[in-house]
Amino acid sequence: MRPLTSDEEAKLKALTENSVSLTLIEPTETGLKKSIMDATGPVRSYLKSNGFHDYSLQLQGPDYKVVIDAVLYDDHAIKKSRTSLYRPKTKKGDPRIWFTGLTKYANPNDILALVCFDGKIHVLNLTQLPVRALINSVVLNPLKELVEEINGTENAVANELLQMLKEIAKKPVPSLVDADTSVGRTLETALGIDINSSKKPDFKGIELKSFRDKRGNRKTLFAQVPDWKLSKFKSSAEILDAFGYERGDDFKLYCTVSSITTNSQGLSLRVDNDINQLLEYSDQKSIGDFVVWSLEKLHKRLLEKHRETFWVAAETLKEDGKEYFQYKEVEHTKKPIVSQFDLLLDQGVITLDHLIKRNSKNRVVEKGPLFKIKPKSLDLLFPPSLKYDLLN
CATH class of the missing domain: 2.40.330 (At1g16640 B3 domain)
Structure with missing residues (x-):
């Protein structure tokens, strides 16, 4: 098209x-x-x-x-x-x-x-x-x-969650840990949500995505490993060994992969609608396509995670060397347009991040792959998009 x-x-x-x-x-x-x-x-x-x-x-x-x-x-x-x-x-x-x-x-x-x-x-x-x-x-x-x-929808649970967030936003909340993920973990703890690795939405069917409010930051949609059975490479370790690099004491592969550009590791994405798959490939001819995701599986993950989502922006404050979060705004999205997902992948609006590292115990840790979307493109994927001011 x-x-x-x-x-x-x-x-x-x-x-x-x-x-x-x-x-x-x-x-x-x-x-x-x-x-x-x-x-x-x-x-x-x-x-x-x-x-x-x-x-x-x-x-x-x-x-x-x-x-x-x-x-x-x-x-x-x-x-x-x-x-x-x-x-x-x-x-x-x-x-x-x-x-x-x-x-x-x-x-x-x-x-x-x-x-x-x-x-x-x-x-x-x-x-x-x-x-x-x-x-x-x-x-x-x-x-x-x-x-x-x-367009007929009901907002009872959303209104309940919104009122809870407004209570939390009345004052800055001290960060629980010193980590990139702390903005989300701190908010979920304040809401009484158990921290776990469940793929289900966080609050009565609503997914919570918190982020430090910096212009230009892509927003994480979900994490999903490839279908190893269909892939040439059978593990994150193989991906790391093929494309990783030394950085200080670590051997890692931290990079963004897109359908419209080839990154410095020579990696790109390709949507193949004929076989209903997303493929990641290398510009090294000896490697070529090396991992595969079923588009149907990615659609399912999108629906599981984001049937209804609160994207919560937080301003970060520093006091006595400690980080605090002032949660200030919510963008509320519903019912992702699944058919748009493939198009946005193909046009580079949705990208993939590898976060693979081999630690000191020679164990390979993969925090992704994370599928992310450009911040100004949520309205191409998620309807409707409503914004709530938590401070007023």
């Missing part, structure tokens, strides 16, 4: 701000002429995760075609459509998708948002449709109605 324009990205943000889960597809000139589009990896994953269709279970040929009701959205009207999901007998039976009436609705290379809701696939032309104006319009329109239906 081509890169989004700034206007299309703004429209995408308007939808994600309103809890609209979606995936994107780009009809080509050839596709519109032949009434056919490839069902790309993100589209297949989105349809499956929403319980609409699983191409992996579909047999080839017209007898096994699946048809689902669809709706095409204009400014102030909708047009009923039908979605055809099938795998042709030719070649490998690459998954296909088509919408009746699409040739009159979209131009070649328009970006279409597909929204699975209420048993239908809703099609929004991001290139042409004035999305934000329609959502914010005082006059009811089909898109505004759709968004309002999707």
